Structure formats: C-alpha cells, structure tokens
Amino acid sequence: MRLILPHLLTPQELAHAQTLLATATWADGRPGAGSQAVQVKNNEQLPHDDPVAMQLRPVVLAALHRHPLVLSAALPRRIFPPRFNRYSGNTNHYGQHVDGAVRMLPDTAQAMRTDISCTLFLSDPARYDGGELVMNEPAGEQRVKLPAGSLVLYPGTTVHQVTPVTRGERIACFFWIESLVRSTEQRRLLYEMDMALLALRQRHGDSDETVALTGTYHNLLRLWAET
Numbered sequence: 001m002r003l004i005l006p007h008l009l010t011p012q013e014l015a016h017a018q019t020l021l022a023t024a025t026w027a028d029g030r031p032g033a034g035s036q037a038v039q040v041k042n043n044e045q046l047p048h049d050d051p052v053a054m055q056l057r058p059v060v061l062a063a064l065h066r067h068p069l070v071l072s073a074a075l076p077r078r079i080f081p082p083r084f085n086r087y088s089g090n091t092n093h094y095g096q097h098v099d100g101a102v103r104m105l106p107d108t109a110q111a112m113r114t115d116i117s118c119t120l121f122l123s124d125p126a127r128y129d130g131g132e133l134v135m136n137e138p139a140g141e142q143r144v145k146l147p148a149g150s151l152v153l154y155p156g157t158t159v160h161q162v163t164p165v166t167r168g169e170r171i172a173c174f175f176w177i178e179s180l181v182r183s184t185e186q187r188r189l190l191y192e193m194d195m196a197l198l199a200l201r202q203r204h205g206d207s208d209e210t211v212a213l214t215g216t217y218h219n220l221l222r223l224w225a226e227t
Contacts, residue, residue: 001188002135002142002154003073008063008120009149017056017122018148021171024052026086040095043162046084048106057082060120060173073191074153077227078112078178080105082120087131087162088169094162096136101156103176114156114176115184121146121172128168135160153177155184180225190224193217 009017026044033041046053060082064070080103087093102111119133125145133144133152136159144152154160156176181187194217200210 001073001184001191002137002144002152003069004144004146005067005069005151005153006147007149008067008151009059010063011149013059013063014122014149017059018171020052020055021084021122024050024084029085029091034097034100037094037097037100040097040161042091042093042095044086044088044091048081048083053082053084056084056173060175070153072194073187074116074177075180075187075190075221075225076177077180078105080112080114080176080178081107082173082175084122084171084173086169086171087165088128092130092166093164096159096161098159099156099176112176112178113182115179115182115187116153116177117156117158117160118151118153118175118177119144119172120149120151120174121170122148123169123171124148128170129166130163131165131170132163133160134163157184180227181221182226183224186220186224190217190221193220 024046027047029043029045030038030041061079064079070076099114099117101114103114104111125147131145135142135144135154146152162170179187181190193213197210197213197217204210
C-alpha cells in the first residue's frame with residue numbers, strides 16, 4: 001500500500017531543515033548500498049554522524065510520531081534513523097532497484113526488516129526538473145514528486161528508481177520502518193478497517209457495533225503483530 005502524507009513537516013520545520021541542508025557537506029551516496037543497488041546508484045548523502053543529519057533526525061522522528069496516519073498505516077515497531085540525500089549535477093539519479101530486506105541499525109548493530117520504505121521530499125518541486133520517485137506497482141508505473149515537507153510510504157518490496165535531475169537539486173530524507181505487522185496485505189486491511197471505524201464514529205458516534213468492530217480490529221492486530 002502506497003500512502004502520501006502531505007505537509008508532514010510544519011512550515012517552520014521545513015524552513016529550518018532547508019537552511020541547515022544548504023550548508024551541508026555531501027558525500028558519495030554509494031557506500032552502504034547493496035551489491036545490486038550500488039551499480040545503479042549515483043547520488044550524494046550525508047553520513048550518519050554528520051552534524052546536520054544529527055540535528056534534523058529528531059525533527060523528522062517527532063513529525064512521524066505526531067501524525068496519526070503513520071501509526072495507523074505503518075504500525076511502527078522500529079524506525080531506521082532518517083538519512084538525507086541529494087541529486088544534482090553529475091550525481092543525479094538512482095536506477096531501478098529494490099531496497100535491501102534487512103538493515104543494521106547504526107547505533108546498536110541490531111538487524112531490522114525494511115517492511116516500509118519512506119521518502120520525505122525537502123526541495124520545492126518547482127526548483128528542479130526530473131527527480132521523480134518511480135514505483136513499479138501491480139497497477140502499473142506510479143510517479144511521485146511531492147511538495148517539500150511531504151512524505152510517501154510504500155512497501156519495501158517495491159522496485160523503484162529516482163529519475164535524473166536535469167535542473168536544480170532534489171534533497172530528500174529517506175528511512176525505513178519495521179512494522180509490527182510483517183504482511184503488506186494485513187497492514188492494508190487493518191488500515192482500511194481503522195479508517196472506516198473513524199468515519200463511522202465521526203458520523204454516528206460510538207455504538208455497540210463500533211465497539212464490537214473495534215474489538216475485531218484489536219483481535220486481528222493481536223493475531224498478526226510481532227513484538
């Protein structure tokens with residue numbers, strides 16, 4: 001399930017991030033990529049311990065934790081520390097690839113599954129050409145280029161690419177979520193049920209039926225969740 005969250009960051013948070021990133025020192029983005037991805041990756045990144053990355057990481061995580069749809073759609077168990085990348089000039093694209101299924105958390109060396117891939121756009125789309133996130137989905141190719149401060153979440157199993165940036169620069173934040181519910185289909189069903197229950201409560205208030213359905217939701221989550 002692909003989900004777009006417009007304006008995850010507040011205008012103040014976005015302006016702060018853009019100001020800091022304008023002063024950042026970028027490095028080759030290939031180190032850390034898998035054996036297949038490294039062959040098609042041509043961008044720049046901030047190292048994990050870069051001072052700008054370390055200042056912005058808590059801002060992104062706080063924005064995620066306060067957005068109710070992140071909890072409903074992703075059911076996060078663990079979140080990989082957000083990283084930052086740039087596409088511009090001669091380092092301007094990332095060919096077709098699939099994100100590695102397991103990543104090592106840099107601060108603990110613990111392994112985590114990359115159930116959900118996430119891209120937070122940080123550049124005004126009017127200031128660069130190209131740079132679309134292109135996903136190969138069962139329904140066909142999907143192209144995403146969002147306003148600055150907006151987030152897209154999509155299954156980590158998705159083949160995807162970033163098209164060449166031919167003008168300006170595209171800066172983004174990327175990370176992965178390990179969900180309490182491993183299955184994409186089960187997460188989608190739980191999200192749809194949660195959204196339907198929310199709409200029913202807003203329209204009719206609580207009732208015996210919504211209480212019973214809420215119980216069914218939690219029983220399914222109890223059945224499927226891995227803690």
